[in-house]
Amino acid sequence: MEWSIQEIARKAGTTSRTLRHYGELGLLEPSRIGANGYRYYDQAALVRLQRILLLRELGLSLPAIAEVLEGQRDTSAALRTHLALLEQERERIGRQIEAVRTTLHKTERGEQLMAEEVFDGFDHTRYEAEVTERWGRDAYVRGDRWWRSLGDAEKKAFQDEQAGIARDFGAAAARGLAPDSDEVQAIARRQYDWLSAAPTGPARTKEYVIGLGRMYVGDPRFTKNYDKHGAGTAVLVRDALTVFAERNL
DSSP states (O other): OEEEHHHHHHHHTSOHHHHHHHHHTTSSOOSEEOTTSOEEEEHHHHHHHHHHHHHHHTTOOHHHHHHHHHHOOOHHHHHHHHHHHHHHHHHHHHHHHHHHHHHHHHHHHTOOOOHHHHTTTOSGGGGHHHHHHHHOHHHHHHHHHHHHHSOHHHHHHHHHHHHHHHHHHHHHHHTTOOTTSHHHHHHHHHHHHHHHHSOOSSOOOHHHHHHHHHHHHHSHHHHHHHHTTSTTHHHHHHHHHHHHHHHHO
């Protein structure tokens, strides 16, 4: 059994253009191309697309997804991993729902709130599955140990630093500054120094920094965080980090 590209795009909630792009990248080849030039996909292609979409949900860039798919030839094992990650996410969201419900009920009744109840499901360890999938278990362990070693003031300062960098990128984008300008490159240096302060992920090589910049545009979560400071901010960050990496790493 096979499906046309239009059928697959509709059922997967994506577009034919996206599927063709995946094909151009070698991520998702059609099982056959008809005489009319239409692309058709069989069951194996459907399973592969499901894996691609799941990895995108985790925030992986397309190059990273290609590496994962290449390294996980056992489809059943890969799907079991995906299933476990989804079940973890379902459990976490369930805890958040109960935490918000408890907060609502106790607030309405004027009852005393417990911090453990309010923040259940909101701890930073929700990123464990994603970091492990992308960079390996050791990266998560090192990052988790480092984060837990910080005091509340240190954690806030670290988060505030990144917020300030994002705001400055937004201001630069609003002014139309070029990615290779001295002012923007100074912000890119701050971004690199901030990344280097946390012992997570691989070494901050040129390839890593360029790939991260691309992820800021390719991953909607990062794009949203930067573009809330002004449309086009994420693109400026990507281009600025690319220039910085080419010049300095």
